[in-house]
Amino acid sequence: MTRPTPLAAPLAAHVVAIVGAGLVGSGWALVFARAGVRVQVYDPVAEVRARILPWARESAAALAEAGLIEDIEAVIGRLHVFDTLAEALDGATYVQESVFERVEVKTDICRAIDALMAPDTIVGSSSSGIPASRFTEGCVHRGRFLIAHPVNPPHLAPVVELVPAPWTDADALEGARELMQAAGQVPVTLTREIDGFILNRLQGALLNEAWALYDEGYASLADIDATISHGLGLRWAFMGPFETIDLNAPGGIVDYAARLGGMYHAMAQSRTPRAWPQETIRRAGEERRAALPEAELAARRAWRDKALTGLAAFKKASGLAP
């Protein structure tokens, strides 16, 4: 099925609805408002709705301080919070759904959106690992639904994975891609569904090895972390794993694979997939809480977001941003 891409219109002609306004949904609201789009936000919980604008104002101020936006009031002025789903969806060309990640919860909200949406509206789900086919099959407009999975928080990490269900219209996928790109995000398009998509599969592969090394007592949690935060992560902050190895052998990626592919294969063969051991998780929890007491988790998250904001500003100033 092909039809003209409804989203090829200029950004300012769009209306984006945000459904579910926890941390992920709020970040999405800021992404689109920052880009100049009218944003209509809905969350079923009154306390969550009450937090949206104060949070957005504070986050926009942090972006302004880092030189990433100019006019805080203009951004906030594009955010409109509604008490009902119908109001938020009214006139929406794109819906970003970010409700709790359980198949039943996603199924319910998608049916509710389905009943209210215009036939051409595109609906992206922030699902971090569950494919859209598990919760959109029964929708009348199921061809307009797909996954649009961000990194949290989306206004500080631009990547977004677009994953079509088997029944997603090609133009819905393309329209979502165009909108995300125009809004300053970095859309990554999967050809088809896979559990965990790309981002969390890559994270999971690295985590599984990290847990195994910790479990076997090779190093402390802190030292394993340092191999990334003061090592590999520095390159990965602006180059992917393939470009990294492409530059790491005189003849590029094919040369690298010839030199080191055997070593990596041997390492993989030494591992059998297994669940993260409970006792090891408990020990890891102790090490982390000794390094960072539970009461300081929130402050550390604010520290993380400040660092991500600074990194975004650095990348922009250095021509390394999208």
Add this chain to the structure above:
Amino acid sequence: MTRPTPLAAPLAAHVVAIVGAGLVGSGWALVFARAGVRVQVYDPVAEVRARILPWARESAAALAEAGLIEDIEAVIGRLHVFDTLAEALDGATYVQESVFERVEVKTDICRAIDALMAPDTIVGSSSSGIPASRFTEGCVHRGRFLIAHPVNPPHLAPVVELVPAPWTDADALEGARELMQAAGQVPVTLTREIDGFILNRLQGALLNEAWALYDEGYASLADIDATISHGLGLRWAFMGPFETIDLNAPGGIVDYAARLGGMYHAMAQSRTPRAWPQETIRRAGEERRAALPEAELAARRAWRDKALTGLAAFKKASGLAP
């Protein structure tokens, strides 16, 4: 065997010998010279020796431009290049060996160092995956040898993996750790040997999954790269994978493991370790060379190092550096 740590002396009292002065060895020379240490460099190849000082001067200028060092001439003045191994080792308290990564080559140079070194000197090898037990067993002073594996280039990525052989003296490991820390690097200490150590095992795990996703046609090389360079890599530039997940669930790492451990286990079970497929490597090479012609690889490596320099300056200014 315990003895007083020879390296507990102030940094300036040390003399560091660099054996093998390709890109890795040259980077090491700059690390120690920058920290205020006298550095004695040896490489068997005259053309390599001739390149050391011009390269160091250019690299020091880039560091100065980014505000990472102040006095270029003072740094360069600490670098002394010698035609013989004996001269470079004379008076050395620490030796960083960075010759070609083949067991025979490493074995030969370690025996040569062994014959010339003072009994208390510590010798770190830049080996990226081969444990020291495979090439130091026959050394008289084998207790003084260990792995000190950096990320390339070591003057821009501070992490260094310290991996003791079964016969490495505890004080040699501790001395190397103290020296690296004092020199501004971030030492990570492994309790025992494992092929690939930590850093390349983590890289390998992520690469194996990335190759599998590419092989199966889920996304382009560029899109897989973007999930890291505009997503996960942003956090990993200043937090490790464990701290990342610790901050990613309300109750910390134990809570995260309870919520998502099952998903990651399921993903791992869907994979069987296999060699990177030759046909896929060939296709990846084509995609990379279309994005970056072979003639531009060197310029892109310079771009990478400039980005790493800027990132180091950003992290230092933001309190995120060691």
